[in-house]
Amino acid sequence: MEGTASAKKLAFTKRETQQIKRATLASLIPGGGQFYNKQAFKGIMFLLIFALFIVEMAVFGIAAIEGLVTLGTTPREDHSLFLLIEGTLQLLVLLIFFLFYGINIYDANRVAKIRAINADNVNTSAKDILMNAFQNGFAYLLTIPAYLVMIFAIVFPVLVTIFIAFTNYDFTNVPPANLVDWVGLETFTNIFTLSTYRTTFVSVFSWTVIWTLSATTLQLVIGIFTAVVVNQPFVKFRRVFGVILLLPWAVPAFITILTFSNMFNPSIGAINSQVIPFLNSLIPFFEIPAISWKTDPFWTKVAIIMIQGWLGYPYIYVLTSGILQSIPNDWYEAAVIDGATALQKFRYITLPQIFAVAAPIFVTQYTGNFNNFTMIYLFNEGGPGSVGSGAGSTDILISWIYKLTTGQSPQYNVAAAVTLIISAVVITISMIVFSRTRAFEMED
């Protein structure tokens, strides 16, 4: 029952303090403290883990760390990339071992304290120890699968990306023929000082910001406005409109984007051949000429923003509808008695209420569009034209990274550095917003 017994006794005798100290010191070799506490089974287990680590270090670990530091010394024999990856893997192993080492010392210290209070409270048989581990460690057991996948699919790749940003890995330096070397902050300084990179970066970054702000705001405006319109009490056929208005969300986005891409083709697409003539026949005295979508950067950008509005509003619309239905009706009645106009009701009751609930989700919409690769790349592959360093005029940072990685002359280190810059921006903004809203406030 060591879990429930309080380990924080007010005062220990001198002998007890010494025993606790000895148990803690003994566990500097994992398992030692556990043996001292008469938990032989646990001691053997800990010692085995320690032995396993020593063997791992001798066979693989030391060489891997060395490889990570040098990234290879002889071309063709040493493959810098593999050395980088193996070294990163070894860093994770080290991290896990240190975690275990800390737990080992903490455990010896805690059990020794419990023993000092009452020796009978300490489990000594293997069965009891296993049972106890299961009872108290159940929560950890449940999270292991999630962590295992996350470490290898997210943490590990992110670490490797960070490392690559500080190397000179690009198309001129492809292992195994060449060695990759550490270059420190050179890649970052190049992005900001070399004129070719700088102009591209500034141009791509400013379009990314314009795109994020305008497309997401358009989504929000259409979504909220539509929700308010549909939720007026007199509207009939609400079911029918409900289904139609949700279609852009229900149909997989890549299908609609590719369809739009074809429709916006300037010479044969439906927008120029069908929609604009139709609008012209509808509106007298005003003639819209055929527009060079997809070949003129400005009109391509306009098209992309409009399509994103089309794609993204249903989500906001559904979310807002849910919130609108939860606003008490007497608020509006009270406002009417006070003589409020429809606009005032919207401005002072509806809108604040929507933002109070949905603000964090709105922020995720902005960060989502900041990295909305699918929209940009599928519509026109970032084109038309070029703004240098492989980026097209409608490329946003994420699609530029994609091109830097997959293009004819890949610049992996620049891609990794830009990735780090993007992630820093997105995470900072999200953290600021989340910490101001309720998302970070956790119960208990």
Add this chain to the structure above:
Amino acid sequence: MAKQKRIRTQKNQRFWNKLFTYAYLIGLSIVVIYPLLITITSAFKAGNLMAFDLSFDANWTLDNFRRLFNDTLYTRWYMSTLRVAVITMLIQVSAITLAGFAYSRYRFVGRKSTLKFFLIVQMVPTMAALTAFYVMALLIGGLDQHWFLIFIYIGGGIPMNTWLMKGYFDTVPIELDESARLDGAGHVRTFWQIILPLVRPMIAVQALWAFMSPFGEYMLARFLLRSPENYTVAIGLQTFINDPRQQRVALFAAGAILIAVPISTLFFFLQKNFVAGLTAGGTKG
């Protein structure tokens, strides 16, 4: 006099408001339906199309579907995607359900900090590690392999969905666990027999999400799958439409219908739960 006038202007206002409302809704509906209808009709039009447009004086045919199945790799792409989707769904949903339960029900060392870690990791776009994925795939032979793609899909889906799952578990009263414990149920039994049945709606939503996303995911699949036999439907279909001169847009339309119809049906089927799940997990910690 004045009162009558006010009532009249009010009536007038109400009329204009109604007119505007319906005009807006019908206009928006047209804008929504137009591109979709164009795709649907094009799938049944005979001849080699280069571009979509909306016209009803065509020769209607099922020929495009026949060509899709016989002359292209579409069936193969579809089956691959289905397999990727099912495996992703099974593993991801199991992992997030277990983790969500642990985070909702247990107070353990490192709980808060790891929860924040999930929230931050969730902000890093999966594609941010594109270069690393490439190098990793190179090292362990994962390039052009479905299992590697599945693995990354699962990893990318875990942080956000664990949060949502935890949020939903939080809505189940903790008193249920406590009384189950008093009746002598252990950890496993409390989870499996008492709590799990109550979160079934959220599990259904999560399963559907996980299942649907490989059908629409483009970037990673495009990046990692190199040979046409291994494509998923999203990148396969793109090869039909990215060059209008090949005149295969009708095939694209036919292939798109076979994806969009089942996916949208599933979507509308579970739409209510979608939203409930989103707001439950998204607005509270």
